[in-house]
Amino acid sequence: MERNSKIYVAGHRGMVGSAIVRELQRQGYTNIITRTHAELDLCRQDQVEEFFEKERPDYVFLAAAKVGGIIANQTALADFMYENMMLEMNVIHAAWKNGCKKLEFLGSSCIYPRLAPQPMPESCLLTSSLEPTNEAYALAKISGLKYCEYLNKQYGTDYISVMPTNLYGPNDNYHPTHSHVLPALIRRFHEAKEAGFPTVTCWGDGTPLREFLYVDDLANLCVFLMNNYSGSETVNAGTGKEVSIKDLTTLVAKVVGYEGEILWDTSKPNGTPRKLLDVSKAKGLGWQYSTELEEGIRLSYDDFLNNPMRAER
Numbered sequence: 107m108e109r110n111s112k113i114y115v116a117g118h119r120g121m122v123g124s125a126i127v128r129e130l131q132r133q134g135y136t137n138i139i140t141r142t143h144a145e146l147d148l149c150r151q152d153q154v155e156e157f158f159e160k161e162r163p164d165y166v167f168l169a170a171a172k173v174g175g176i177i178a179n180q181t182a183l184a185d186f187m188y189e190n191m192m193l194e195m196n197v198i199h200a201a202w203k204n205g206c207k208k209l210e211f212l213g214s215s216c217i218y219p220r221l222a223p224q225p226m227p228e229s230c231l232l233t234s235s236l237e238p239t240n241e242a243y244a245l246a247k248i249s250g251l252k253y254c255e256y257l258n259k260q261y262g263t264d265y266i267s268v269m270p271t272n273l274y275g276p277n278d279n280y281h282p283t284h285s286h287v288l289p290a291l292i293r294r295f296h297e298a299k300e301a302g303f304p305t306v307t308c309w310g311d312g313t314p315l316r317e318f319l320y321v322d323d324l325a326n327l328c329v330f331l332m333n334n335y336s337g338s339e340t341v342n343a344g345t346g347k348e349v350s351i352k353d354l355t356t357l358v359a360k361v362v363g364y365e366g367e368i369l370w371d372t373s374k375p376n377g378t379p380r381k382l383l384d385v386s387k388a389k390g391l392g393w394q395y396s397t398e399l400e401e402g403i404r405l406s407y408d409d410f411l412n413n414p415m416r417a418e419r
């Protein structure tokens with residue numbers, strides 16, 4: 107990308123999209139275009155085509171999506187499939203039709219098979235059954251990723267994808283039932299501290315192992331890949347380090363300053379037992395994460411405290 111290339115970041119008010127905009131600005135890119143959901147509904151083919159015909163961006167980061175935690179994914183199955191499938195197809199297709207030089211699609215490590223080898227290499231995509239709790243989301247995401255691959259094969263485009271692990275950081279979603287584990291814990295412990303609750307009950311038994319990447323590190327990788335990677339196979343984005351939900355919980359309680367007891371509700375689902383990405387491909391390309399978990403949680407908690415509206419999302 108040239109510093110004055112026209113770059114469209116789809117989903118710029120979300121956690122990933124806003125981090126990509128920050129990173130692009132930090133690196134001196136000056137011609138970034140954005141549209142809010144209200145200005146441009148990416149599920150509407152007519153609106154998306156009109157936008158691309160008018161703006162003709164050189165580069166596109168596709169960070170818009172309907173995302174959510176376990177409950178949202180299990181209950182709004184049809185919405186997750188329809189909205190993600192529609193917006194991906196509309197944006198990727200319109201980008202291609204209007205001469206976009208390069209597009210980067212945001213996948214997610216949760217679309218790898220439930221029983222994938224650990225750590226999960228990029229090559230394990232579609233090698234066995236999906237995690238049932240987010241199958242609809244995964245099928246939509248896999249379709250977007252594959253559509254990029256098929257355009258590359260059929261029309262010689264240079265459309266790439268990145269597969270992030272669990273993300274956290276500024277602009278995260280702290281909704282009580284529709285958020286991911288780390289922001290949910292930040293909110294839960296913050297509220298318990300404020301209210302003086304003697305105990306906090308967390309979901310599952312605390313044994314699942316997870317990996318977390320600070321979103322600004324992901325954004326740095328996204329820009330790096332746009333400039334340095336071509337190929338249809340996705341690139342995993344993670345730290346390569348895992349932490350148990352129990353240890354994560356203790357760390358969040360420490361950062362937030364909650365001193366009560368932590369209990370476990372084993373009637374609630376654990377999700378996949380272990381989820382760790384093989385990050386050797388990104389490392390081989392010359393990229394490495396830089397924000398350690400405790401530092402990232404501190405930065406996220408500061409963002410939570412300084413942006414009261416975030417807690418209402």
Ligand SMILES: NC(=O)c1ccc[n+]([C@@H]2O[C@H](COP(=O)([O-])OP(=O)(O)OC[C@H]3O[C@@H](n4cnc5c(N)ncnc54)[C@H](OP(=O)(O)O)[C@@H]3O)[C@@H](O)[C@H]2O)c1
Nearest residue numbers: 117119120121122143147148149170171212214270272273
């Ligand atoms: N968060 C994670 O832990 C994580 C992990 C791995 C991968 N990812 C991937 O990263 C991408 C972005 O996730 P995120 O966490 O940044 O999500 P997010 O914070 O919810 O942001 C998504 C953005 O997309 C916008 N959007 C959704 N539907 C739209 C539509 N029909 N038209 C226009 N805009 C629309 C949303 O706008 P509104 O809010 O106004 O609807 C929001 O600004 C997704 O592809 C996700 O799969 C995220």
